[in-house]
Amino acid sequence: MLSDCGNDDESSFSNRLERDIAAACRVGGYLVLGAALPGQSFRRAVRLDTRTRCSCKSVAHMNLFRLLKPYLELPEHANIVRPLEIVQRGENAETFVFFDFSPSLDLHGLLRQQKRLRESMAVVYFRQIVSAVAHCHENLVVVRDLKLQKFVFSGDDRSELKLAGLDDAIVLEKPSDDLLTDKHGCPAYVSPEILQTNSGTYSGRAADIWSLGVMLYTMLLGKYPFYDASPSNLFNLIREGHYDLPSSLSPLAKSLICSMLRQDPSKRLTAWAILQHPWFFRQDAPGSPTIRGKTGVDQMVPEPITYGDTTSMFT
Template identity: 50%
Template structure:
């Protein structure tokens, strides 16, 4: 993946790779924590800060998609802080990303992979139908922005089967204090039908990210603490179990 995407300001550079027998060691630059820990420490981010950071996250994903790299396991933990104002995508797992070959427009994937709270509904449907890798990444970005702004996941449950049922329904709520443009951007990503989600490069042009004068609400309200649920769902880094397709 690193060979494909080359250098980008919003992607952690590769420092070194060491191959030892059956193990491969990848060395990345040091960082100051990840986005998941940062959002937890702040409860949630105001729209100005979230917009600045999400633009960097989206820039990294756009670059990957343009170079035929599908990330699959996108989540807040994948973005680390190199300083107070900049976050970068860390390609931590060599098995996480998929490199497209031949026609880079064809991003059809078969295997189900990702953190349960972040997977799109198309990964949980019946059968072994192909799905768009880029569209699945966009859904995960929508979950990420929702969590940054609101402080909880859009779909939550302590039981995996119930969680996946909520994701398949694709119905989520947005608080009244969130600005209309922020709601719009989240809605452009968390669309149940993958073909209806905006592409990464299209999302970069959204007014919430491009217009500094757009109405942004900087709410500092305290919300119900969902950390126990978030920890359980975020820390379960696993391939989506095949049994979920039968429910």
């Protein structure tokens, strides 16, 4: 019997195993199953000696150091996935990197199911998210492209999240200099300073904080703070910075969201300062979350906004 390393039950995993078996291949001491999951770059895998589930990502050998560099800079953290082993198939062939989690439901998927989260539940999840980002920032890693899909559940009870993948991360050279020049990110989460045509550089850490603000807003309200099917209209909304804070949100939640979605990057809270915000010390924050039912909820988190290659849109 396979041990529980993901959040799927044994029967659902067995069903996937049957569907993927035709595409399965053995790589070293692992069995790699099928193609990557929709919206994810990881593939399911099984470690054969322990029969535990894990994940893998295949990369060209020339790109291996670029993929692993952020992990090499980061001490271990409970809410960030870690590489287990690197296996190369032949000289100059693709290389497989195996990770210590099984690809499963991500936070965006949960919101698609539940529509939005109670604040008492969001506190538990968002504390883990910000803790992972703060750990990265403290160790000179800017995450970039932060979004709900990057955080996956690591257990059946859906109480623990992990930042799954640092593919887009940048390792800084100096603690005091986090200025970046390349404009990169998911359109719905991108910060206004990245969209400024006359902006040569921007703070990588501050851009991550803006994305955290978008994430919390979406978790609590079931919709993005800025949304339009047209990329140009979406970017105009982000530049203007106007969004609704309905009365259903607590004053503390409104305060925290506003502290992250400030137009001026220098006025946004740091990740460590966010963790000290009073919202995290609500008296109704439980030790483990309970999921809000669908009754009375009229919002729906949309599918991720994709416009293909968005690099040219940010210039």
